[in-house]
Amino acid sequence: xxxxxxxxxxxxxxxxxxxxxxxxxxxxxxxxxxxxxxxxxxxxxxxxxxxxxxxxxxxxxxxxxxxxxxxxxxxxxxxxxxxxxxxxxxxxxxxxxxxxxxxxxxxxxxxxxxxxxxxxxxxxxxxxxxxxxxxxxxxxxxxxxxxxxxxxxxxxxxxxxxxxxxxxxxxxxxxxxxxxxxxxxxxxxxxxxxxxxxxxxxxxxxxxx
Amino acid sequence: xxxxxxxxxxxxxxxxxxxxxxxxxxxxxxxxxxxxxxxxxxxxxxxxxxxxxxxxxxxxxxxxxxxxxxxxxxxxxxxxxxxxxxxxxxxxxxxxxxxxxxxxxxxxxxxxxxxxxxxxxxxxxxxxxxxxxxxxxxxxxxxxxxxxxxxxxxxxxxxxxxxxxxxxxxxxxxxxxxxxxxxxxxxxxxxxxxxxxxxxxxxxxxxxxxxxxxxxxxxxxxxxxxxxxxxxxxxxxxxxxxxxxxxxxxxxxxxxxxxxxxxxxxxxxxxxxxxxxxxxxxxxxxxxxxxxxxxxxxxxxxxxxxxxxxxxxxxxxxxxxxxxxxxxxxxxxxxxxxxxxxxxxxxxxxxxxxxxxxxxxxxxxxxxxxxxxxxxxxxxxxxxxxxxxxxxxxxxxxxxxxxxxxxxxxxxxxxxxxxxxxxxxxxxxxxxxxxxxxxxxxxxxxxxxxxxxxxxxxxxxxxxxxxxxxxxxxxxxxxxxxxxxxxxxxxxxxxxxxxxxxxxxxxxxxxxxxxxxxxxxxxxxxxxxxxxxxxxxxxxxxxxxxxxxxxxxxxxxxxxxxxxxxxxxxxxxxxxxxxxxxxxxxxxxxxxxxxxxxxxxxxxxxxxxxxxxxxxxxxxxxxx
Ligand code: SF4
Ligand code: SF4
Numbered sequence: 001x002x003x004x005x006x007x008x009x010x011x012x013x014x015x016x017x018x019x020x021x022x023x024x025x026x027x028x029x030x031x032x033x034x035x036x037x038x039x040x041x042x043x044x045x046x047x048x049x050x051x052x053x054x055x056x057x058x059x060x061x062x063x064x065x066x067x068x069x070x071x072x073x074x075x076x077x078x079x080x081x082x083x084x085x086x087x088x089x090x091x092x093x094x095x096x097x098x099x100x101x102x103x104x105x106x107x108x109x110x111x112x113x114x115x116x117x118x119x120x121x122x123x124x125x126x127x128x129x130x131x132x133x134x135x136x137x138x139x140x141x142x143x144x145x146x147x148x149x150x151x152x153x154x155x156x157x158x159x160x161x162x163x164x165x166x167x168x169x170x171x172x173x174x175x176x177x178x179x180x181x182x183x184x185x186x187x188x189x190x191x192x193x194x195x196x197x198x199x200x201x202x203x204x205x206x207x208x209x
Numbered sequence: 210x211x212x213x214x215x216x217x218x219x220x221x222x223x224x225x226x227x228x229x230x231x232x233x234x235x236x237x238x239x240x241x242x243x244x245x246x247x248x249x250x251x252x253x254x255x256x257x258x259x260x261x262x263x264x265x266x267x268x269x270x271x272x273x274x275x276x277x278x279x280x281x282x283x284x285x286x287x288x289x290x291x292x293x294x295x296x297x298x299x300x301x302x303x304x305x306x307x308x309x310x311x312x313x314x315x316x317x318x319x320x321x322x323x324x325x326x327x328x329x330x331x332x333x334x335x336x337x338x339x340x341x342x343x344x345x346x347x348x349x350x351x352x353x354x355x356x357x358x359x360x361x362x363x364x365x366x367x368x369x370x371x372x373x374x375x376x377x378x379x380x381x382x383x384x385x386x387x388x389x390x391x392x393x394x395x396x397x398x399x400x401x402x403x404x405x406x407x408x409x410x411x412x413x414x415x416x417x418x419x420x421x422x423x424x425x426x427x428x429x430x431x432x433x434x435x436x437x438x439x440x441x442x443x444x445x446x447x448x449x450x451x452x453x454x455x456x457x458x459x460x461x462x463x464x465x466x467x468x469x470x471x472x473x474x475x476x477x478x479x480x481x482x483x484x485x486x487x488x489x490x491x492x493x494x495x496x497x498x499x500x501x502x503x504x505x506x507x508x509x510x511x512x513x514x515x516x517x518x519x520x521x522x523x524x525x526x527x528x529x530x531x532x533x534x535x536x537x538x539x540x541x542x543x544x545x546x547x548x549x550x551x552x553x554x555x556x557x558x559x560x561x562x563x564x565x566x567x568x569x570x571x572x573x574x575x576x577x578x579x580x581x582x583x584x585x586x587x588x589x590x591x592x593x594x595x596x597x598x599x600x601x602x603x604x605x606x607x608x609x610x611x612x613x614x615x616x617x618x619x620x621x622x623x624x625x626x627x628x629x630x631x632x633x634x635x636x637x638x639x640x641x642x643x644x645x646x647x648x649x650x651x652x653x654x655x656x657x658x659x660x661x662x663x664x665x666x667x668x669x670x671x672x673x674x675x676x677x678x679x680x681x682x683x684x685x686x687x688x689x690x691x692x693x694x695x696x697x698x699x700x701x702x703x704x705x706x707x708x709x710x711x712x713x714x715x716x717x718x719x720x721x722x723x724x725x726x727x728x729x730x731x732x733x734x735x736x737x738x739x740x741x742x743x744x745x746x747x748x749x750x751x752x753x754x755x756x757x758x759x760x761x762x763x764x765x766x767x768x769x770x771x772x773x774x775x776x777x778x779x780x781x782x783x784x785x786x787x788x789x790x791x792x793x794x795x796x797x798x799x800x801x802x803x804x805x806x807x808x809x810x811x812x813x814x815x816x817x818x819x820x821x822x823x824x825x826x827x828x829x830x831x832x833x
Binding site: 013023026027030035036037038039040041048049050061062063064065067068069080081083084086087089091103104105106107108109110111112113114115125 | 221223327351380383384385386387457460461463464465529530531546548549550551552553555556557558559560561596597765768770773774777791
């Protein structure tokens with residue numbers, strides 16, 4: 001077991017399953033003997049608002065919150081949200097990003113702009129970025145709800161325990177409550193894991209963070 | 210490795226603070242639990258409801274919840290009432306006197322302060338109530354402590370015959386953390402109510418002799434505070450600053466200053482002033498870290514100790530590591546890490562109403578009628594103040610819409626001369642504390658147009674039940690209040706009580722326009738359920754036929770988040786002025802097929818690909 005605490009920030013929009021993904025990471029860490037804390041910042045919006053879930057685990061965890069500049073891993077369920085939380089990531093952090101774009105009404109009515117090239121901005125920040133279209137993979141597998149499992153598969157090789165343990169926890173969970181979805185989630189996990197291996201390289205000159 | 214982590218894997222659970230409170234109360238043998246939903250405390254009762262051996266209920270408001278718990282305590286049962294911080298204001302009339310009379314069965318009030326205002330109208334420090342009402346306060350710092358302290362609270366309550374406050378904050382209620390479950394339920398039998406008028410009938414003559422008893426109890430609790438293990442100092446290697454702290458701020462402190470001595474007060478009121486004095490003698494500087502008001506700090510200073518606190522720390526919001534570092538590191542003359550990256554400049558995602566939310570129709574109507582003062586209330590419909598409706602002018606407390614509207618009518622100023630006054634309130638808020646305002650307004654011959662938005666749920670907190678929904682906390686059938694009959698009984702004329710389908714926009718607009726012109730009060734009750742609850746019926750999504758859309762943008766004004774702008778175009782109108790066209794599209798994943806937007810579109814560009822038969826008979830129905 002590593003000496004220090006691992007900080008994972010899961011971000012996205014209300015209704016996307018951010019908290020479920022964070023819960024799965026926290027439960028798996030607990031099952032591996034870690035002390036765990038998980039906290040959410042979700043405003044009044046039940047749907048459509050900014051959601052960030054902090055998962056911390058290690059030998060002993062005090063504060064549940066991740067401070068700016070201290071997240072080891074960022075799992076972004078939407079691109080602009082990934083960019084929003086970039087300041088929370090360590091300079092050497094890893095961002096696993098779903099390239100989905102969701103513009104809120106304030107953007108669609110023209111009050112604000114959606115960032116033109118969020119992936120480019122992330123990659124230019126000097127962090128390790130893995131960006132891919134999780135929705136497309138889910139579509140190929142025939143169920144858009146698989147995005148959650150795909151994102152967990154993608155991050156699974158960056159955790160201090162074997163990816164297979166996280167996968168087994170997810171699949172067992174489905175086997176217990178929705179057995180029909182167990183196999184397809186196992187596939188989604190593997191597909192996400194595969195997609196997560198590809199690094200997104202910056203085509204810009206290195207920015208001074 | 211920490212001893213806690215070595216516990217048997219099977220006994221370790223990932224629980225939120227609220228879940229831990231429920232589990233502990235059940236183990237402690239609680240027999241009655243009552244609450245009104247309120248973020249961040251709602252899940253306490255939702256979790257207690259899972260235990261069949263407890264009577265748990267949604268009470269209609271927090272005062273009622275506390276009184277239910279008091280009754281159970283007098284019958285000899287252990288009882289719990291839970292609420293959010295503002296609920297304490299409502300409940301205080303009951304507990305301020307019960308604290309004087311005391312308790313029989315352990316009575317605990319779990320209050321959740323929304324430090325940081327994630328979903329509240331203010332930020333109050335409920336620890337004041339312990340001082341005001343002579344009740345001890347326990348302050349857990351995480352789920353494990355919540356679990357342990359709730360059990361201790363019941364025992365303390367019985368031993369000292371006092372209600373006990375367990376003070377949580379959002380950062381305890383909603384954080385999931387490891388909890389080691391040690392026990393099972395200990396069943397406790399209630400002795401039954403022992404009549405004793407001198408004790409339980411709080412007339413002046415009976416209350417007076419209780420005052421010295423209560424003050425003697427305070428003295429004993431203060432002694433206990435000096436010795437109880439919940440107030441413990443950890444010695445640190447770096448004695449330049451010693452911290453006194455309580456609640457989740459302890460966790461942030463430990464994270465930020467791992468080597469500093471910390472006196473953690475789990476039993477924070479009455480404060481152990483001698484213990485604090487001893488602790489202060491061992492450190493160079495004493496700093497109090499408390500959320501949110503300087504209560505301990507003021508008491509420590511009054512005891513003659515030099516102390517720092519709110520001179521360097523904020524008086525509101527969470528004392529997270531990112532707040533503690535810049536405030537305290539300078540005292541040590543140490544640099545602190547500044548985040549390497551500045552905040553990114555990304556658009557906001559303000560909270561919005563849901564697709565097909567039954568509040569959209571009323572707000573569409575309100576936003577299209579001029580000369581209204583719209584007095585609001587607490588609930589999802591408070592969002593009507595935002596974009597694109599801008600149709601809510603006030604929001605302060607549960608039920609205030611009706612009484613404030615009445616006051617605004619009677620206190621009309623010059624600029625209000627031609628205005629109509631509308632009160633907007635939801636079903637649950639109306640039953641919580643709105644009925645009295647309506648009764649008062651009718652009794653005092655007021656003239657307000659009331660929109661009673663009955664969506665058959667407590668929407669804001671996640672769709673809980675109330676006496677208007679026909680179901681109880683357990684989802685079991687329950688008597689359902691008839692709002693039309695209720696408001697008629699309060700004195701509204703039957704002709705002025707209307708049931709209206711909020712999805713019928715033209716009708717909705719016409720109704721509000723007419724009723725606000727009337728010289729007498731009316732109550733207009735909407736009848737569609739919250740679209741996030743099971744009562745809502747999902748139908749096939751609608752779509753915009755691109756060729757037919759003229760870019761008028763009318764449908765966008767409804768504010769349904771399923772409708773979005775597909776593109777904009779600037780054209781030159783006949784008069785030579787340039788004009789912006791906004792073409793709409795419907796997200797068919799989000800659209801629930803409610804039909805509401807159809808009538809905003811004059812060119813009939815919004816259609817349902819496969820028309821469905823739908824019950825559309827409900828227009829305005831006069832009651833009676
Ligand atoms: S029918 Fe119209 S108003 Fe109703 S959910 Fe769909 S887009 Fe929104
Ligand atoms: S109301 Fe009809 S015409 Fe106007 S923007 Fe909407 S869909 Fe297009």
